[in-house]
Every structure is written in C-alpha cells, then in structure tokens.
Amino acid sequence: MxxxxxxxxxxxxxxxxxxxxxxxxxxxxxxxxxxxxxxxxxxxxxxxxxxxxxxxxxxxxxxxxxxxxxxxxxxxDVAYDGSIPEHQEALRALWKAAFPVEELHGLISEQWKEMGWQGKDPSTDFRGAGFISLENLLYFARNFP
Known part of the structure; x- marks a missing residue:
C-alpha cells in the first residue's frame, strides 16, 4: 500500500x-x-x-x-461515587496495593498525598474520569507493582 x-x-x-x-x-x-x-x-x-x-x-x-x-x-459512564461500597473497596484496594504494610486511616486522609494525590480525598480526582479510572489504576497497581 x-x-x-x-x-x-x-x-x-x-x-x-x-x-x-x-x-x-x-x-x-x-x-x-x-x-x-x-x-x-x-x-x-x-x-x-x-x-x-x-x-x-x-x-x-x-x-x-x-x-x-x-x-x-x-x-x-459510571461516575465515581464515594457512597457506593464497591467504589470504597476499590479505593481501599488501591491503597493496599501501593502500601501493603501501612494501614489506611480513612478514605479521606492526609495519607493519600503519600501516593501523589492532590489532596486528602482522592475521590475528587476521579470526578472527571469516573470509576473506570480507579479500576484502571487498581489493575496497574496489582499487575505492574
């Protein structure tokens, strides 16, 4: 061609x-x-x-x-919703994948800044990209540590 x-x-x-x-x-x-x-x-x-x-x-x-x-x-089209247990669990799983020995003190915590989030509530960073963006981060954290 x-x-x-x-x-x-x-x-x-x-x-x-x-x-x-x-x-x-x-x-x-x-x-x-x-x-x-x-x-x-x-x-x-x-x-x-x-x-x-x-x-x-x-x-x-x-x-x-x-x-x-x-x-x-x-x-x-699924927006991230911090009140949905599946979304909360995915966020906890992301923390555990990144810091397996450090306990997460809450879904809203200054600890998230250690991972590189802008603030203490990472859910605000998912507003534009939706739940699939968290699923993708979790996939990469688990499969490419």
Missing part, C-alpha cells in the same frame, strides 16, 4: 472468539493511528479513513464488536 499522506484509524479485532460468535469481552481493543504506509501485512483490523465531508471516521463493526463497545461505553 503506498503512502499518499492519508491517515487512518485501525481497530484490531478484540479476540478470535468474536469471529465464532462468542460475544463475551475478555480484552480491550487496540486502537492505532498513523500513516497508511505500513498497513497491509495481514494486519487483522477494521480501517476507516476520514474524509473532508465527515470529520469523524466510521467503522464497520461486527455485532459482537458493537456489543463490546457498548459495554465499554456503559462502564465509562
């Missing part, structure tokens, strides 16, 4: 299971952007090229991909 200065967005298939009708989501998709010059080596993807008419690229997604994307969107 020759490079004509066009850009693209490519979304890799989420998993081989989707091709067989499996609609469960086990991993997230990989999104890449860049020049079209290196595409074409059997890369399994859905590609979309933007046009001057439509500023947003469109994708041809399978029903399973659409379902997975909708599930992700639903998770993104």
């Amino acid at each position: 020759e490079d004509r200065g066009e850009s693209f967005v490519a979304v890799r298939r989420i998993s081989q299971g989707f091709e067989r009708g499996n609609s469960t989501c086990h991993s997230s998709s990989e999104v890449m952007a860049g020049s079209t010059a290196w595409l074409g080596r059997g890369l399994s993807c859905v590609c979309a090229q933007g046009t001057d008419i439509d500023a947003r690229p469109s994708f041809d997604l399978t029903p399973a991909q659409e379902e997975c994307l909708q599930k992700l969107q639903n998770r993104i």
